[in-house]
Amino acid sequence: MTAARPGVSDLHIHIQPWRDLKPEVAAAMRRGKEDHWQRLLALMDDPKALLEVLDEGGIWRVGLVNYPSPDVMGFDDSTNEFAARYAAAAPERLLPYGGVHPRFTTDPEGQVEHLLELGIRCLKIHPPHQVYPANAYTMGLDALGRIYRRCEERGMPVLIHTGTSIFPGARCKFGHPMEIDDVAIDFPDLQIVMAHGGRPLWMDEAFFVLRRHRNVMLELSGIPPLKLLEYFPRLEEIGDRVVWGTDWPSPGVKNLRQNLDQFLSLPLPDELKDRITRHTPLALIPRR
Ligand SMILES: [Zn+2]
Numbered sequence: 001m002t003a004a005r006p007g008v009s010d011l012h013i014h015i016q017p018w019r020d021l022k023p024e025v026a027a028a029m030r031r032g033k034e035d036h037w038q039r040l041l042a043l044m045d046d047p048k049a050l051l052e053v054l055d056e057g058g059i060w061r062v063g064l065v066n067y068p069s070p071d072v073m074g075f076d077d078s079t080n081e082f083a084a085r086y087a088a089a090a091p092e093r094l095l096p097y098g099g100v101h102p103r104f105t106t107d108p109e110g111q112v113e114h115l116l117e118l119g120i121r122c123l124k125i126h127p128p129h130q131v132y133p134a135n136a137y138t139m140g141l142d143a144l145g146r147i148y149r150r151c152e153e154r155g156m157p158v159l160i161h162t163g164t165s166i167f168p169g170a171r172c173k174f175g176h177p178m179e180i181d182d183v184a185i186d187f188p189d190l191q192i193v194m195a196h197g198g199r200p201l202w203m204d205e206a207f208f209v210l211r212r213h214r215n216v217m218l219e220l221s222g223i224p225p226l227k228l229l230e231y232f233p234r235l236e237e238i239g240d241r242v243v244w245g246t247d248w249p250s251p252g253v254k255n256l257r258q259n260l261d262q263f264l265s266l267p268l269p270d271e272l273k274d275r276i277t278r279h280t281p282l283a284l285i286p287r288r
Contacts, residue, residue, distance in 0.1 A: 007060025009281035010256060011095070011122075012159075012195060012221035012245030015064045017082045018044050022074040024168045032251050040249055047089035057256035060093060063245070063285070065159070067099030067124040072131065072169045077101070077111075084118040095285055097122040097159065101130055102143035112150040121285050122193070123151055126161045127174035134160050134174070135182035148183060152190040157284055162206060163196040163222065166251060177206035184213035191215060191284065193243065196222040203231045210238050217284070220276070221245030224252070225262035236272065243284060244277040 018041055021029065030037050043050050054062060066083040070076045083096035098120040100111040115123065125147075127134050137145030151158050160180060164172040177198040184192055197218050198206035210218050218238060222245075223231055235242065246259045253259060264273055 006278050006282045008058065008260060008277045009061040009063070009095075009244060009285070010059050010221075010246050010248070010260075011063040011193075011219055011243050011281050011285070012065055013062045013248045013256075014250060015043060015050060015083075015086060016066055016075065017079055020074045020076070020079070022072075022169075025073055028167050029251075033249065047086050047094060051090055051093065053256065054093065058260065059256050061095060061281075062093070063095045063097055063122060063159075065097050065124055067097070067126050067130070068101040068104070069126060069129040070101070070104070072129045072171075073167065080115060080118060080120060084120060087119070091119070092287060095121045097124050099124045099126070099130075100143075100147050102136070102141055102147055103130065103132060105143050105147075108143045108146040109150045112147060112154065112156065116154060116156065120156075122157045122159050123147070124159045124161070127179070128161065128165045128170040128172050129167070131171050132174065133176070134179040137186075138182055145186070148187045148190055152187045155191070157191040157193055159193045159195055159219065161195050162202065163199045164201060175202070177202050177209050180209050180216060181212065184209070184216050188215060191217070193217045193219045193284070195219045195245070196247075197232060199223050199231060207232060207234065207238075210241065214241075217241040217243055217280075219243050219245045220263075221247035222250065222253075225259055225266065228263065229266060229268075236268070239272050239275065240280065242276045243281045 064083050066079045068075050068077050080098035083098055087094035087096035098115045105111050132141055162177040163175045192215055210216055247253050248256050
C-alpha cells in the first residue's frame, strides 16, 4: 500500500496516567490550564475523545510519550501497559511509546522485549526526570547501554529528551544535547530522536550533534514554532532528519492545530514542511 499523501504525524504528545503524578508535579502540570484541566484528565481514560481532538486539529497520528519515573514524576512501569492499552483503540493513529528505567531495572533486555510484545513503537529516555545523563553507560550505568543495544538490534527508535524541564525535582543539567554524541558513536545503527533540540538553552550544542551524526534526528516539540528559525536558523541543512511534534498539552502548548499552523506559516519550502510533518515521521514509525 502506498502512502502518497499521508497525514500529519505529531510525534510527541502527552497522554499519561495523570492520576499517578506526585501532587506537586500535578500542580505544575495544571498551572495555566485550570479551565480545561477536567477535560484533560478525562482524556486519560477516553481515547475516542482524543481522536476527536486530533480530528479537530487536522492531525492523523500522534506519539503517546510515556516513561517510568517513579521517584521524580510518579509513573511506574505500568505506564507502558497504559500506553499500549490506550493506543489499542486506534492502532493506526495512536502510537504508544514506553520506557525502561535503567536505574531500577534488573532485566534491561527482557524489559525492552516486553515493550516490543506490548506493541510499543518508540522508547523514551528522559534524563532530567530519570536522573542520569544520556551517556551514563560510559560512567557505570550498564543497564542504559544494554537498553540502547537491544533497541539498536530490534530497530526500536529511541526518543531522548534534551533541554530543561519545569517540573519540581527534575535535574535540568542532564538535558545537555552533547551527551547524545557518545550514544550516536557507540550505537551507530540506533535511530536516535533528539526531542526539543536542547531548548531553551543549548540549541548550538544540539545543532552540532545533529550535523555530526546521520543517526540523530531532531524532533521539534517544545520549541515555539514561531521561534524555530531563530533557534535553528540552518534547519534546512538537516531538513531530511527533522520530525514534527508539539508536546501538547504541556505548559505553553494550547492547541495542536495552532502550533501546526504556525509552523506551516514559516518561510520554509513547502516540500520541506511536508517532509517534516508527514513523510519523515512515517519513515521513522511506519504503518503496520
Ligand atoms: Zn514532552
